[in-house]
Amino acid sequence: MIRFLVLMMIAGSANAQFRLPSFDINKAIDTVKNVNKAVREPDESEEIALGQDVAARLLGAAPLAADARLQQYVNRVGRWLALQTERPDLPWKFGVMEAPQVNAFAVPGGTVFVTRGLVQKMQSEAELAGVLSHEIVHVLKKHHLKAIQKGAMTQLSADAAGAALSSRGGNSEVRNKLISFGTEMYARGLDKSDELEADRLGVVVAARGGYDAYGLPAVLQTLQAMNAADSALALMFKTHPAPAERLDALGRMQSLLDAYSAQPQLRERFAAETKH
């Protein structure tokens, strides 16, 4: 009886939402099933497949820097950091994009991009590690995956969103719509709380990797010192809290930062691997 009542209630709300002409118990059950399908979080293999599709799009906007040594370098640093986390065995991939803009992106399933423009602003491997760790946390916490999922459910019907999220690759129209949405999300940005969480946990991941924990704060200070009107910063500043606000938030972690500030910065190795 209670079960029937619950179903009646769900059906009622579904009825209002989808403007079903009249109550139809079978249709109501279908709707409930579809909502469940869309609400279900993609499993790990679906997350990885979605990430590959989004990564291919991002690479369509800006290709990899044509520098194999640089690409291998960021992969070694990034994979080492990822090994210190709760998702060490994702198919982690790191890439430097050939773009003058200062930015970095985390893609669901373990892909991380950093632009050449940002790498050129860095002075040490600890700074690179700080940025990669911030992005790694976005992947660990599935920040983008959840945002894509949420967006898909408002953009597409529940039925279509569920199908698009769970299909692995493919070229269906609805899948393409989902991937476009997922790619454009990098121009809209995440919630501020996600960014601040990635900063907080990111410095921990870098410290676990044995790096000077001040790498990320140092990059944020460099960004803060740049001209805020510089168009190379426009997208990054639009999609992230201001560097000063992020530094203020990290100030609350000063004792942890200090405890791991004497770990290596690896300035020379960074210079050799990025400026050859």
Next chain:
Amino acid sequence: MRFLSLLLLIPTLVWAEPATVVRATELKREPATDAATVAQLAENATVDALERQGGWTRVKAGANEGWVKMLALRYGGSAKSGDSGLQQAFNVARSGSSGTQVTTGVRGLDETQLANARPNPAELAKLNGFAADRGGASAFASQGKLMPAAVAYPE
């Protein structure tokens, strides 16, 4: 004469970055909390930042020189209201020969390009080909004398 004044200018621009102290701070003789205090810096005092070491930055504050906590410094921020010319010159000098100081018409990764991007499977294949395995990443960390540390996430 012109050459001489240029010579005098360069070290200041390249090696010192104007910064503001966000709270009253002690200027220390060494980069350590228990080091002797050289001077007291008031909130919003302006300094020139010279170099960073761990959580400390060496600064010049008037006639004094010493170390302050890195996170007590903010760059550009409060000076930005009256900036433009000087700030621009400073930024250009700062980025040096990197060639990334672009102020208009940047090409590459912006909103429009993200919106219009088409998949690039060839670049994706390259990306996948550069991935590092556990062993390779760990060996590279050892070469850099990186020692993994057990650090808990904050609450």
